[in-house]
Amino acid sequence: MLVAFAFILLILFGILAPVLSWLFQVQPSASAIKTFAPVLIVICGLGFYFGGMAAAYKAPGRRLLHGTLVAPVASLISPIINLLLGKTPFPGLNSVGTVLLAVAFLAASVVAANVGARRGQTLQAHNERVLRLMRRSKMRGEPRQ
Secondary structure (H helix, E strand, O other): OHHHHHHHHHHHHHHOHHHHHHHHOOOOOHHHHHHHHHHHHHHHHHHHHHHHHHHHHHOOOOHHHHHHOHHHHHHHHHHHHHHHOOOOOOOOOOOHHHHHHHHHHHHHHHHHHHHHHHHHHHHHHHHHHHHHHHHHHHHHOOOOO
8 A cells, every 4th residue: 555655656756747847837846745735635545545445354353443543554654764763753844834734644544544444344244245145055055146
């Protein structure tokens, strides 16, 4: 899931950056980040939606909890690594605007992961029911419909 998010960011800021800069006539700057922040929040939300869904589907128990915790755990990885390297936990958060943007990303991620976890929990319950019905009909020797 994080790899997919990193890949999307690479495409958006790496491969497509010249095209998007030419198309929107925007040069890389702090104001450009604020302009494209809603798009990035949606992309981040989609990544964590599918991550929460996968975590809830694969979890052995407490599926909703596993799926929802995808976003906070992913958000804690970088500060922990920064602390282990002897740096400050959040080196780029030096203004109120960037802190609010980071909080918006975290909030969107947690909400999307929770919605995805609910969907993953529902999918897993549905698939278990279908497999149970298939096993039951196989044991009875009934033909498949």
